[in-house]
Amino acid sequence: MLPLLCDSVATLLSFRTGTDMRTITQVGFLTVTAAGLVFLLSLAAHSSGSPLPNGSHKDADARTLFAKNCATCHGNDGQAKTFKAKLNHARNLTDSAWQANVSDERLLNSIMNGRGHMPAWGKKLTEAEINSLAAYVRQLKK
Numbered sequence: 253m254l255p256l257l258c259d260s261v262a263t264l265l266s267f268r269t270g271t272d273m274r275t276i277t278q279v280g281f282l283t284v285t286a287a288g289l290v291f292l293l294s295l296a297a298h299s300s301g302s303p304l305p306n307g308s309h310k311d312a313d314a315r316t317l318f319a320k321n322c323a324t325c326h327g328n329d330g331q332a333k334t335f336k337a338k339l340n341h342a343r344n345l346t347d348s349a350w351q352a353n354v355s356d357e358r359l360l361n362s363i364m365n366g367r368g369h370m371p372a373w374g375k376k377l378t379e380a381e382i383n384s385l386a387a388y389v390r391q392l393k394k
């Protein structure tokens with residue numbers, strides 16, 4: 253990658269002094285190759301950069317769902333530190349003591365039917381979405 257870039261810079265420099273059609277083609281080729289490599293590298297960095305341990309598509313979906321529907325009250329990190337969280341007394345979903353005591357059934361039930369100031373999601377989200385959100389909430393545990 254780096255040698256290639258250096259190469260194209262060197263070619264560019266020599267292009268200034270001795271101009272011929274071959275150099276122009278070479279510069280063009282090298283620039284395209286370098287751009288392609290940068291693109292591939294950024295793709296690789298993106299796919300391996302998932303913060304979740306098992307970054308499957310399901311997790312990504314749950315993360316999006318959470319950001320869209322739940323983060324206003326629970327915060328993106330689940331810690332419920334937002335202004336709205338305080339207003340609603342939303343739960344800190346990362347609290348390990350609470351996580352240890354709450355059953356999967358109750359998590360699902362609370363998300364489906366609501367609890368306290370927490371709205372019910374049973375009519376807005378599918379069962380599969382609620383399931384993956386419950387699994388996502390489990391992952392938020394500190």
Ligand code: HEC
Nearest residue numbers: 321322325340341342343358362363367368369370373385
């Ligand atoms: C309008 C604010 C609000 C939104 C939006 C919201 N919640 Fe809550 N959530 C709360 C509040 C308030 C509580 C605390 C309820 C209680 O224990 O009285 C809570 C509690 C919870 C609990 C703990 C329930 C229990 O049984 O202790 C879970 C799990 C939860 N929310 C998940 C979610 C998920 C998942 C979403 C998105 C689909 C979501 N919340 C969206 C306000 C919200």
